[in-house]
Amino acid sequence: MIKDVIIGIRSTLILWILTALIYPFLMIFLGQTVFPYQANGSLIKDNQDKIIGSALIGQTFTSDRYFNSRPSVINYSEGENAQPTGISGASNLAPSNPDLIKRVEKTIVDLQKAQIQSTADLVYTSGSGLDPHISVESARLQIPRIAASRNLDSNQLEILITKHTEHRFLGIFGEPGVNVLKLNLALDQTQ
Structure with missing residues (x-):
């Protein structure tokens, strides 16, 4: 059971890092480099x-x-x-x-x-x-x-x-x- 909890916590942290940190900053970087006029309004x-x-x-x-x-x-x-x-x-x-x-x-x-x-x-x-x-x-x-x-x-x-x-x-x-x-x-x- 402890092994399942650790896997769950690890999966949650990995998904959080991917979706809350890496993806948004990747989108900001792409927007500012590829489409700066549109990304800035x-x-x-x-x-x-x-x-x-x-x-x-x-x-x-x-x-x-x-x-x-x-x-x-x-x-x-x-x-x-x-x-x-x-x-x-x-x-x-x-x-x-x-x-x-x-x-x-x-x-x-x-x-x-x-x-x-x-x-x-x-x-x-x-x-x-x-x-x-x-x-x-x-x-x-x-x-x-x-x-x-x-x-x-x-x-x-x-x-x-x-x-x-x-x-x-x-x-x-x-x-x-x-x-x-x-x-x-x-x-x-x-x-």
Whole structure:
């Protein structure tokens, strides 16, 4: 019996060393050496090497000079306790929830005021609330507003959208989309 206990303790220690120490540090090493950009959050920096966002997390843009992103339930950059970020978040409200219905209706009214046709991705949050992409159609519907506010030709914006369209993963998964942060950064560089 003592022999079985010793074997059990030894097996537990070996598995713990493998799964709690060796494997995590191996993954950190591989991530930092093979995929450092992705392993560190896919951070996007400006010309002064200041972090301005992540390519993986949606941000809020409200100015007429920028493409609007998907709505977010969590607005860290609004209110008296505002943080200097515009990152997103999700909720688990049911489609029949009055708070969700009110938020969706308000978003539709805001889009109508900005003379933007409502599309699903401009009205509803993504499942995670973190998606930084909008559809190509949603980006194109915003061209007249941005062209007018920046005094740009619509064709310039169309080319910019086409250039920043991310296609289906492996050619079959997902839908083509546009990363709003990357598109807005490229938009700022056009002027």
